[in-house]
Amino acid sequence: MLVLGSRFDAYNQAQLAVVLILFIGVLSVTILTGISGQLSLGQGALMAVGGYSTALLIINHKLSLWVAIPLSIISAGIAGLLLGVAAARLSGPYLAGTTLVIALAIPTLANRFMSIFKGDEGLPVDVGYPPAWFSNIFGEPSYEKWQIYVALPFAALALFFASNILLSRSGRMWRAIRDNELAASLNGVNYSRQKIYVFIVSASFAGLSGALYGLRGLVGPSVYPVSLSLTLLTAAVLGGIRSISGAFIGTVIVVYLPDWIEKVLGNFELSEQVSNFLPSLISSLLLILTVVINPAGVAGTRLHKHK
Amino acid sequence: MNTFLAALFSGTSRGAIFALVALGLVIVWRGAGIVNFAQMGQAMFSTYIASTLITNGSNYWVGFFVALFAGAAMGALLDILVMRPLSNKKKTELLSSESMRAAVPVIASLGILGALQALAGILWAAEERGFPAPAKQEGLSVGGNVMPFTSFDIFVISVVALTLIITTLFFKKTSVGLAMRATALNQEVAKLSGIRTNRTRTLSWAISGAASSLAGLLITPTSNLSPNTLDLVLIVGFTAAVVGGLDSPAGAVLGGFILGMVISFVTFYDTPEDVFLSILAVLLLVLIIRPRGILGSKDVRRV
Numbered sequence: 331m332l333v334l335g336s337r338f339d340a341y342n343q344a345q346l347a348v349v350l351i352l353f354i355g356v357l358s359v360t361i362l363t364g365i366s367g368q369l370s371l372g373q374g375a376l377m378a379v380g381g382y383s384t385a386l387l388i389i390n391h392k393l394s395l396w397v398a399i400p401l402s403i404i405s406a407g408i409a410g411l412l413l414g415v416a417a418a419r420l421s422g423p424y425l426a427g428t429t430l431v432i433a434l435a436i437p438t439l440a441n442r443f444m445s446i447f448k449g450d451e452g453l454p455v456d457v458g459y460p461p462a463w464f465s466n467i468f469g470e471p472s473y474e475k476w477q478i479y480v481a482l483p484f485a486a487l488a489l490f491f492a493s494n495i496l497l498s499r500s501g502r503m504w505r506a507i508r509d510n511e512l513a514a515s516l517n518g519v520n521y522s523r524q525k526i527y528v529f530i531v532s533a534s535f536a537g538l539s540g541a542l543y544g545l546r547g548l549v550g551p552s553v554y555p556v557s558l559s560l561t562l563l564t565a566a567v568l569g570g571i572r573s574i575s576g577a578f579i580g581t582v583i584v585v586y587l588p589d590w591i592e593k594v595l596g597n598f599e600l601s602e603q604v605s606n607f608l609p610s611l612i613s614s615l616l617l618i619l620t621v622v623i624n625p626a627g628v629a630g631t632r633l634h635k636h637k
Numbered sequence: 638m639n640t641f642l643a644a645l646f647s648g649t650s651r652g653a654i655f656a657l658v659a660l661g662l663v664i665v666w667r668g669a670g671i672v673n674f675a676q677m678g679q680a681m682f683s684t685y686i687a688s689t690l691i692t693n694g695s696n697y698w699v700g701f702f703v704a705l706f707a708g709a710a711m712g713a714l715l716d717i718l719v720m721r722p723l724s725n726k727k728k729t730e731l732l733s734s735e736s737m738r739a740a741v742p743v744i745a746s747l748g749i750l751g752a753l754q755a756l757a758g759i760l761w762a763a764e765e766r767g768f769p770a771p772a773k774q775e776g777l778s779v780g781g782n783v784m785p786f787t788s789f790d791i792f793v794i795s796v797v798a799l800t801l802i803i804t805t806l807f808f809k810k811t812s813v814g815l816a817m818r819a820t821a822l823n824q825e826v827a828k829l830s831g832i833r834t835n836r837t838r839t840l841s842w843a844i845s846g847a848a849s850s851l852a853g854l855l856i857t858p859t860s861n862l863s864p865n866t867l868d869l870v871l872i873v874g875f876t877a878a879v880v881g882g883l884d885s886p887a888g889a890v891l892g893g894f895i896l897g898m899v900i901s902f903v904t905f906y907d908t909p910e911d912v913f914l915s916i917l918a919v920l921l922l923v924l925i926i927r928p929r930g931i932l933g934s935k936d937v938r939r940v
Contacts, residue, residue: 367736369743416921419928422739423672424883427875430674431920434872435913442910509734556868560747567744607758614751621745622722 355539367508372429374559377540406537414529452550570627643785652897658874659889668841680853712846770858882933
């Protein structure tokens with residue numbers, strides 16, 4: 331990936347960084363919805379928690395991002411704990427609706443507590459510059475390339491954790507809750523507690539993703555709109571809601587779709603109005619088609635029919 | 638005192654519209670077991686159709702009824718094209734568990750919402766445009782005093798009251814309404830007694846589509862029309878439906894008026910910025926104290 335990164339121009343390097351960053355966010359949806367069956371539309375709000383924590387720690391406490399990001403993961407995890415305590419009582423559309431209300435309500439806090447969060451203006455942060463030892467060994471990277479270098483270890487760590495947790499005892503319990511709550515509890519799974527755990531884990535992933543997402547330049551309400559939650563969900567479903575490779579495929583599709591459309595339709599004289607909305611029209615239609623025709627997604631073709 | 642009256646009237650008129658939105662959600666929930674998150678997307682789309690007709694010189698009422706019809710047709714089409722095929726896929730592994738059966742239609746409806754909003758953006762530009770009201774929007778003057786409500790508020794309240802009466806009569810007095818109530822109560826038994834449950838399902842989508850389009854027509858004169866304007870209305874309508882009881886039409890109406898009052902009083906006495914947080918607070922309060930809602934029945938569905 332780093333080899334790829336070095337061949338691309340600045341724009342594509344930035345896009346690659348976005349893929350790595352959003353991949354972590356999509357994994358949070360895969361774990362929560364795909365593995366444990368809890369549908370949350372508030373992942374964008376949890377990303378905002380991670381982003382604001384990082385920005386405040388860096389700006390007010392002058393911490394290095396390598397310290398600020400792990401602390402932000404913890405703060406997003408705490409937000410996930412609160413959400414999980416509320417969500418353990420809810421299921422299906424109640425959970426989806428409640429988390430959607432949360433996703434809309436949280437960004438308004440930025441205007442409510444103007445002095446801390448600086449309202450719509452937001453908090454400017456960036457990934458800064460690489461330390462001297464790094465430049466001495468690898469050469470001076472461009473700003474975009476440094477974004478990739480920062481995102482890559484975190485994405486790898488997230489991938490490692492996600493794939494291990496799915497194979498662990500917890501992963502099996504979460505799948506059991508998804509498939510049948512009653513059967514799971516008869517087999518000794520405390521499903522309320524496990525639901526809270528899965529919310530904490532998923533929120534930590536979302537917080538990490540949100541922290542890195544904000545470090546591209548700005549942390550503000552416009553960076554974490556409600557549509558961000560829907561983008562993560564779209565990516566997870568298109569790729570395959572139950573698989574980690576699906577999460578990556580879906581992220582690539584969602585991030586690069588506007589570029590692909592522009593490449594295909596570049597010869598036609600499209601008005602700005604059409605080219606602005608076409609990507610979201612196509613990804614929404616893909617989402618509907620995936621759900622109706624192939625709910626297992628691109629990566630999940632192995633799902634078989636029940637007898 | 639005047640602020641209080643103004644808040645009261647604004648709350649009643651807004652609450653009437655939220656009642657319609659919540660009713661639309663409840664009808665589809667009872668008929669199909671789905672919370673339709675695309676509902677206000679459909680309403681936005683049909684309001685744009687009315688707006689286009691009216692700007693091109695049609696009478697307000699032509700646009701009004703075309704929009705209601707378009708809303709109903711869109712609701713029926715969505716059920717036939719998306720939701721029915723989806724419910725026929727229940728045998729696949731992904732949809733075999735209860736939690737995913739609840740989650741997947743929600744995902745589908747979010748896809749529909751996104752598609753409708755993007756399509757409206759392409760067709761009618763993204764910038765806001767106004768939508769006309771059929772009645773004056775200045776405060777009425779009674780005996781020289783300007784009252785805190787407008788003739789449009791009175792129009793809204795009477796249209797909604799009329800709609801609620803017609804809907805109640807439809808569900809209580811007609812055989813189709815009876816068939817729909819039977820399907821909501823127990824789909825298998827309804828099927829066995831000769832009701833074509835597929836048709837009643839589609840009909841509930843159509844009625845819900847018309848009701849929410851009416852809500853769109855009534856709320857846009859005071860807000861403005863853009864692909865995203867009705868998102869907040871959906872959130873309020875959902876909260877209203879949960880407050881009243883997701884399976885109770887009367888509860889939806891009650892919930893609508895409660896939410897209308899809460900939002901209106903927060904706007905008048907506090908700041909509009911706190912509206913979202915107050916909605917969230919009401920929603921969480923109800924879910925903690927009485928998850929089935931004020932008028933919801935006890936064990937139709939575990940929350």
